[in-house]
Amino acid sequence: MNSKKIFIIEDDNMTIEILKFIFTKEKYDVYVSKDGLDAIEKIPEILPDLVVTDILLPMKSGLEIIQFIKTNYPTMPVMALSSLGEEEATVADAFNLGVDDFIAKPFNPKELLLRAKRYLK
Template sequence: MPKRIFIIEDDNMTIQILKYIFSKEGYEIIISKDGLDAIERIPEEKPDLVMTDILLPMKSGLEIIKFIKDNFSKTPVIALSSLGEEEATVLDAFKLGVDDFIAKPFSPNELLLRVKRYLK
């Protein structure tokens, strides 16, 4: 059964890039464009890994990280964020238990290597 990656991202271009990278590797991709929708769907989708942007409509990436770590603590979470976002936000994400942090724009190869490390 393919590993399931839940991507929470509101930028269409980034979604297309991520879908391409991960589909090519045989991962099953689940997409949500806002934090509230993601929080509602995570329990039923049971992803193997969650990748979330920090700045999202409805609920922030930080709220998603907290929700996952409080309820599905074994699920790895990778935060994506544009360069130049507050360093404090990155620190907050780590305090909430995020497993990894990747700045946009990202290297597809580096991103894939990091994801594979969590989905072994």
């Protein structure tokens, strides 16, 4: 089984269900965490092929997750999700920390999948 692993870090149940649907339909293995602390503990166990993280999360922020991943797993691709209207500075911070892609919510599922597939080849 060589299925790619996608780790979704998101605290909104509706967004989780949409993302799970998009990725499982494409036969990816999907893992979910609802807070940043739990996510940071699971990353070394899962070693995902792609991380999709929200920026605003309980316990630890998406920015802290990006920093953890890029410090410890520099080649692991990370896509950040953020609601429209969140601070532009946050987007800049995410890129400064090494995030690979940034998608605004609400997102277009087809576009999100196309972008994700770039990192899953």
